[in-house]
Amino acid sequence: MARAAQPNVLMRMPLFLLIWGIAAASMFVPASHALVLNNHPASRSFFYAGLLGLIAVTLIALAMGTRPARNGPVAQLLSLLGTFAVLPVFLAIPFHDALGTTSFLNAYMEMVSAITTTGAPVFEDPGRLIASLHLWRAQVGWMGGLLMWIAASAVLAPLSLGGFEITARGEPGRGTVVAGMERADPRRRLARVTLALAPIYAGLTVAVWVLLLIAGEGALAALCHAMSVMATSGISPLGGLDEAQAGLTGELILFLFMFFALSRLTFSGDTVVRGFGRLDRDPEFRLGILIVLALPLLLFVRHWWGALDIASAENVAQALHALWGAMFTVMSFLTTTGFESADWAEARQWSGLDTPGLILLGLATFGGGVATTAGGVKLLRVYTLYLNGLDELHRLVHPHSVSVGSAMHRRVQRNGAFIAWISFMLFALSLATVWALLSAMHVPFSDALVLTIAALSTTGPLIGSSADTPIHILNLSVGAKSVLCAAMVIGRLETLAIVALLTPDLWRS
Template identity: 30%
Template sequence: MHFKVISRVLGVLLMVFSLTLMPPVAVSLWFNDHNYFAFLIAFLITFVTGFIIWLPVYNTRHDLNTRDGFLITALFWFVLGLFGALPFVFSSAPHLSITDAMFESLSGLTTTGATVITGLDYLPESILYYRQQLQWLGGIGIIVIAVAILPMLGIGGMQLYRAETPGPVKDSKLTPRITETAKALFLVYLKLTLLCAACYWAAGMSVFDAICHAYSTIAIGGFSTHDASIGFFESNAIMAVCIFFMIVSGINFALHFFAWRERTLSHYWSDPELSFYVRVIALGTIITVSYLSYTQTYGFSTAFWHGSFELVSILTTTGFGVADFSIWPAFLPFLLFMLAFMGGCAGSTGGGMKVIRVMLICKQGMREIHRLIHPNAIMPIKIGKRSVADRVVEAVWGFFAVYVISFMVMFMLLLATGLDFITAFSAIGATINNLGPGLGDVTLHYGDINPTAKWILCFSMLLGRLEVFTLLVLFTPMFWQR
């Protein structure tokens, strides 16, 4: 383990992250909300800490090995979450405890969207902007790590995706070098954000709200500048813009990169994961809208807009809201919530287990059923026209098993803190899938649950964002052995 190199990387990371605390200062001065001092203090602490960590080891040069990569990837989120909490602690509104500040910061960076803050409409604009910016930075961090870094470590959905499916992402890298890949993905991410903001503004949002909501939409984060979320605007046009960009952001960003580079959309139609993703969204929308109309919960027009919006928002793990889906009739709240376990495509900003894994689990299940009828038949699992190696299928089942066990352990821990069954179950589901809103006492916010539960949920957010293994491997004795 090259701890000096790891320290140098973290030091640089903190110094770079400290610069992201300057835009909220500018926003504070522009709106004259008297909150800039909190960000200046946070900037100084973050920059100085990073400099102190970096200075003794700035000349250290070693190639990072796999274990170094695991540790840096995990520390990336934890350290930034820790220092990202500082403005919430120093700000006078809201003046959060360390626990609540850490929860809010990690929720932003992991694009979970769970919040402990209420009264958003009355908060300083600088804090509102900062929350959205956290999600935007977390979103691009997720994409770069998922597409450019995790495959090099031998983990992650994108490695599985590229190795076993045809199409433009078959190559091990989008461009020859990681830095070029990161730049290319950032450009796509930035252009989608600008386009989304422009569409929001054209649909009726103010410039400030359009920028803020574009940040959290492209990041699939779900933070808003209003307690009523997208429902605050009462606009079908804004809902339509949001639905479109939530779906787009849930698609593998490698596909967007090739669409931008090759100036063609043809590869979208031939992508098996995208096809499955779109079909699930379509089927879920039909069921949701039809049932809301059938039960006369809304008229057809309202049922269409609210039903389709909430379905897309929950399935893609964005977490925006235009209605309280938890009080919808019968099975609908649980249907929507369970769809979040699938989440977005591999290489997207979406959370959940990822569409590609759900596809393989379904195909493996069908193969086992067929084997009962034809026990001696050779039945390869295929995605598109390409067979998937049994090793990959085993890896997916291993991921699913560890995912379920982790869910159950954290669920029992939450019950032990005193939360009721529905609240505990949905809180773990909402955080490990990086969704945000849950059911029960966490439908609207997480401010009323106990501090111990919040720390458990912080771990759950990290676990989901790092796709389970990346974080859990740090807790194995073998990882630390020489």
Template identity: 35%
Template sequence: MRFRGILRILGLLICLFSVTLLPPALVALIYADGGGVAFMLAFAVSLVIGFVVWYPNRHDRSDLKARDGFLLTVLFWTVLGSVGVLPFLFTEQLPLSVTDAVFESFSGLTTTGATVLHGIDSLPHSILFYRQQLQWLGGMGIIVLAVAILPMLGIGGMQLYRAEIPGPLKDAKMTPRIADTAKHLWYIYVMLTAVCAIAYYLAGMSGFDAISHAFSTIAVGGFSTHDASLGYFDSSTINTICVVFLLLSSLNFAVHYAAITGRSLRSYLDEPEARAFILIQAVLILVVFATVLTNDLFDDTGTAFNQAMFQAVSISTTAGFATTDFASWPLFLPILLIFASFIGGCASSTAGGLKVVRVVLLYRQGMRELHRLVHPSGVFSVKLGNRVLPARVVDAVWGFFAAYALVFVVIMLGVLATGVDNITAFSATAACLNNLGPGLGEVAANYSDIPDMAKWLLVIAMLFGRLEVFTILVLLTPTFWRS
């Protein structure tokens, strides 16, 4: 293990992250909200931390290997989440305990969207902007940005890319050079953010709200600048814009790249995962719409459809925006939406969950086993589109599902042990592991009332969900640490 090389890169990345504390300081200056000192202090402290980590190891030029990439990825997210706590602790208008500050920071960076804050509308603009920016940076992954920048520093990025990009087909790249791949990902990401912000602004949001909500929408994060989330605006147009961009952000960004370069929408129709994702969303919207319409939850059909569409897409894509209290909806809807978040979005998107491609492969593998029962001598393969997948990929998907379920059960039991009721523990664990945010019971709107130990366990769940379980679990195996 090349520890000195890892520390050198980690120090550089912390220094890079410290620069992201300057935009909120500028926002504090523009709105004169008194938060500028806190962000400048946080900038100075994080810059010093990065320098102290980098300087003793600055001459180490060793190349990263696969194991180094996994360790650096986990260290980067945990250290970055910890450094991200500083503005929350230094802001006088925001009296948070260390536990609550850590929870809020990791929730933002992992795009979970769970919050412990009350009275969000009255918070300084700088803090509001910082929360949204955290989600935007975490949405695509700051490491992907670093992959584009590190080659200029003489650091290879392939190992980081493989550890960070979600999905079972990690070796698929859009362009031959990994740095070019990361840059193209960010071009698309920034373009979607800009178009989303303009659409929100034209629909009636202020410039500040439009940019802030574009950040969390494209990141599929769910943080808002208002306690009532998007329900604050009471606009069907804004709801529809949010749905459109949540769906776009939950699709594989490689498919966006193919559609842009090929100048054709056929890429979305030809991609089996994208087709499955659209089908799942359509069925879910229709089920939710039919249920709310049958139970007369809204005054007219148009409002019922808009609300059903918004909540179905927001929860299932793991964004967690709200326009109404979905936890109080009748029958099976709250549980249905929570379970839908386990599927999440597509691989290589900013959404959380298991990812649609894995669910599709699990289904097809299950069908293959049924066919084998009927025809024991038959030879059946698992396909994704026209591509026959090797057994290694199918085995990896089943292994991921088993690990995901195991982590879920262990963390949920831990949360239950802190005294939280069953529904709250189940939904909170699901919401944090799937990077969703809102749950049911005590965490339907806010996580401030659950015990501190439960919050720490849920922070761990957020990291497992963001890093897709195996990236962390591999560090717990003795084999990983053997030279």
């Protein structure tokens, strides 16, 4: 009887409190890692913070035990907002104490960057952080990615947010009696989705880790890169892939697992609309593959178009390295992971790109698939606007024609293009607002643009990859850092979800 009652106790807890408890328990991982490395001060920082966090969660849970649970959709959406904006205060305590050479605001910004899977390089020099802190950064980013996998089905889809607002029947679980019953109870839906997706997410991470170890990567770097590629955070203890020991084999492994950020159908069928269960028919996946193949080929062929170096065209090895560097980097930034290939410099030289940052900014703005860990506008919205453009052109050519619509049209709501356009304009409005605020705080105009897109698209490595001159986040003012933290939270939840929280009708329902 006691075992049967335990899940009910957990389900009665508010979602934010449950996430806080999991975050506190996870601190024992870097504590154990630091202990093995004989770094006792860092081990104590994480151990005591985790222990005090568990005690606080337990006391609050006991105090709220007799109160009626509030785990409805609005409460869960508020919990997500609290997780990305408030929980990093707790996550930053052991980080700040173990590092000891930075302000608490910098530590908080690092944790916001990690849990939102942005991966912005707050501390540019990897040597400044000990191994346990690198592990903690990657671990927090990994947990943030898992949270988004679960929240997409359990929280955002029932509220028609996060890209589901433009699908015809995008809510997970439709079509079965059990799922229909659980849809009325958000707590059961949350538990069901967690039990279904958490093992897949963990299993894929372990698979990447093992493959990287076999390829010759170091244990810590392999684990951090495995967690980062699944969470699309781009966090690396090496500062990138240039220093990775796995080389081309490691990049190929990471490339294959980036496909999970192009479409949710790569790892789950809980959002499948009838007739669209096949991955080769998924518009997001097909559009992503098209971009990943077409753009590197254009950059590759541009070598001859510009007649930059005819003699080097005979160097087959150099050409293949350039093609691979472009393909890997395009996939990485399209999925908002942000890893650069070690051959990216070769690809830039081969294609003669003077401003490669513009391409990377555009790819990150497009983003990956709906209900994945990727950020950006999302490929489904881009595809919906493309379909609407084709329809408008057809009406201009044949104004009196009557079109039934293709099968792909039936996946999108009748006003799906209008809603996608609203989402795109909200993204543009957020971009303009954050850009203006950063510029008003004496951030250079071009740097403010890079910082804004990196934060709103949750692609932190853009800051080091697309700027003409190095951008040092630590040198920004307190106000600019605060604006960037808010932008990362908005980019992770999306502006439409923030607007939904301010809608009285949602609270009344």
